[in-house]
Amino acid sequence: MISFESLFQNEYLIFSIAIIITLVIMGVCLIILKKISNKIAGKKKSLSKYLFRKLGLPIFLVILMGGFYFSLQSLSIFQNYYKQLSDIFFVIITILIATVISRIINISFGTYLKIKKGLERSPHLISSFFSIIIYLFALLIILGYFQLDVTPLLAGVGVGALAIGLALQSTLSNFFAGMHLISDRPIDVGDYIEIDENTKGTIEDIGWRSTRIRTLADNLLIIPNGKLAESNITNFSKPKQDMSLWVPCGVAYDSDLKKVEKVTLEVAKSIQQTTDGAVKDFEPGFRFKEFGDSNIDFITILRVSDPMKRFAVRNEFIIALKERFDKERIEISWPIRKIYNVK
Numbered sequence: 001m002i003s004f005e006s007l008f009q010n011e012y013l014i015f016s017i018a019i020i021i022t023l024v025i026m027g028v029c030l031i032i033l034k035k036i037s038n039k040i041a042g043k044k045k046s047l048s049k050y051l052f053r054k055l056g057l058p059i060f061l062v063i064l065m066g067g068f069y070f071s072l073q074s075l076s077i078f079q080n081y082y083k084q085l086s087d088i089f090f091v092i093i094t095i096l097i098a099t100v101i102s103r104i105i106n107i108s109f110g111t112y113l114k115i116k117k118g119l120e121r122s123p124h125l126i127s128s129f130f131s132i133i134i135y136l137f138a139l140l141i142i143l144g145y146f147q148l149d150v151t152p153l154l155a156g157v158g159v160g161a162l163a164i165g166l167a168l169q170s171t172l173s174n175f176f177a178g179m180h181l182i183s184d185r186p187i188d189v190g191d192y193i194e195i196d197e198n199t200k201g202t203i204e205d206i207g208w209r210s211t212r213i214r215t216l217a218d219n220l221l222i223i224p225n226g227k228l229a230e231s232n233i234t235n236f237s238k239p240k241q242d243m244s245l246w247v248p249c250g251v252a253y254d255s256d257l258k259k260v261e262k263v264t265l266e267v268a269k270s271i272q273q274t275t276d277g278a279v280k281d282f283e284p285g286f287r288f289k290e291f292g293d294s295n296i297d298f299i300t301i302l303r304v305s306d307p308m309k310r311f312a313v314r315n316e317f318i319i320a321l322k323e324r325f326d327k328e329r330i331e332i333s334w335p336i337r338k339i340y341n342v343k
Contacts (some may be wrong), residue, residue, distance in 0.1 A: 012076040022067025098138035177225035191237035192307035236307035245302040249293025252331040277309025
């Protein structure tokens with residue numbers, strides 16, 4: 001008859017029990033992680049799945065590798081390889097822990113930026129920077145574990161870095177220009193900017209080498225960070241997201257200018273109150289500009305809540321103003337040239 005004492009002296013049984021305990025611990029930890037993800041995400045199921053996917057796998061592997069390592073110690077067949085097994089498992093677990101820490105910091109930092117006004121999305125450059133620093137620390141820990149002298153390595157890295165720096169001068173210039181754009185914050189992800197007449201759009205991401213801008217045609221414009229940092233940029237999203245919209249127009253010289261001002265302001269107020277994207281409590285402005293070639297030119301000042309909304313608001317205002325001018329018999333003249341024949 002087999003006794004309990006003999007059973008627990010069976011190394012394969014101990015190995016199996018250790019594996020089962022590891023799987024149980026792993027399952028409990030994943031359930032706890034899922035509940036924490038659901039609590040953080042609230043009603044946003046997609047965010048909960050994102051958190052669980054990002055953190056679940058590396059935590060799963062850390063627990064599995066740790067349990068597997070301690071389970072193997074119960075098997076005498078591996079007693080001559082414990083040192084090698086310890087070295088392999090230490091390297092793997094260190095890398096996995098670095099992955100977990102990197103993802104936690106990036107997720108936490110991204111959540112912090114979403115709370116801060118004007119930083120709704122974390123630029124990819126910041127996430128990459130934190131990840132590189134964490135993995136460098138992991139590499140130093142691994143080298144320290146193996147008692148390797150890092151001085152020659154650092155010297156070699158220094159020489160190699162100098163050579164790489166000279167070879168990748170343009171790339172490094174773009175990298176530090178990207179760091180400048182993020183730290184100085186002349187622009188942020190989500191801002192609508194204009195560099196020149198043909199280069200404008202919404203910033204999608206600030207990467208380590210280039211910045212991605214989504215144009216009005218829904219194309220992706222990629223600009224090197226160095227070029228962007230040296231350019232004259234008009235940021236329509238700063239200092240506030242809402243912006244003034246100036247719409248030029250002109251009326252014939254025989255028009256009643258007081259009536260023109262009155263009618264234009266009535267149309268502008270109506271557009272401000274009824275059009276999506278217009279600031280409801282803004283009082284429109286009106287200013288005559290100059291005596292033009294064919295018209296007396298003026299400017300109507302509206303205000304929109306977002307730079308991208310200005311196109312729709314301008315469109316509705318022009319349509320409504322033209323209809324009202326036609327109704328009131330206010331003329332917008334075509335260009336006219338008078339030619340005198342002197343004999």
